[in-house]
Amino acid sequence: MAKILIADDSTVCRTVLSILLTNQGHEVKQARDGKEAIGYLEREGFDIILLDHEMPHASGMEVLRLVRDHSEIPVIIVSGTVTPELSQEYAALRAGGIYAKPVNPITLRDGIAALLSPVAAEVVVEKTDKERAFDKEIARVKDFPATLTLLGSRKTPFAAVIKRIVGDAPQVEIVLPESGGADLLDDVPHDRVIVIPSAADLSDAAQLVLKDYVSKPRARVILCVTSSIELLEDLGFSQTLLMRFGTRCLEIPEDVKG
DSSP: OHHHHEEOOOOHHHHHHHHHHTTOOEEEEESSSHHHHHHEEEEEESEEEOSSSSSSSSSHHHHHHHHTTOOOOEEEEEEOOOOOOHHHHHHHTOOOOESSSSOOOHHHHHHHHHHHHHHHHHHHHHHHHHHHHHHHHHHHTOOOSSSEEEEEEEOOOOHHHHHHHTOOOOOEEEOOOSSSHHHHTTTTTTSEEEEEEEGGGGGGHHHHHHHHTSSOOOSEEEEESSSSSGGGGTTTHHHHHHHHHEEEEEOOOOOOOO
16 A cells, blocks of 8 residues: 655644554554654655644645655645635645545545556646646746747637746737837836737738837837747748847747646
8 A cells, every 4th residue: 555644733633544544554654743744755755645734843835845846746635724725725736635624534545545546646747747847948938138939829828828927017918010110119118028919920010110129128028929930931920030039939838728
């Protein structure tokens, strides 16, 4: 069966869970607080972790964040403090389950079995690998100095990806006309981020206006290109010009959800 770490500052809760899981054939270790849990995780390997939320020295949230820095081990939260906000935060850290105390033994047994099944493990690893790879790409372009080109498809959630890159920085979406448009760019305050949608469809005149602006930009510019870089020239958007526009470039995977 599995080797399981239980971290809870309640002796009663640890004991009850330990007896329950031991009777199911699991090997169980107990940690009295977050610090002791971290020590166990540094010394030993576990198949699954059960965490309380409120613990001395380090909360369940803090322990899980440390775990996620280097591992995708399944984690279940068993806590007397379960709110919608906490549930969302734990879900964002890929907790495998969030149960309120007192937890139903059958529910916990089934939750552990589902997380330990080979099929479930393969799905989790595949999903988190993709997410982590894209997170690294987001971090790479996050502090782009002047211009950034985003490459995607018609279904790409550009707005969500841009939000992840610029955070709460105010944005101004500008649709450049067939000719002119320099005044639209020049009027944007320096603290804004200019978003150019459908940048691959810009006319030659609009490209020239944009080229002039990004040579001495006042505000940062993000270009959304709904095409692969190889097809840009076929769309009348020079690859050389694109790379000049985009001092950094991010290709967004087809299945990204923002």
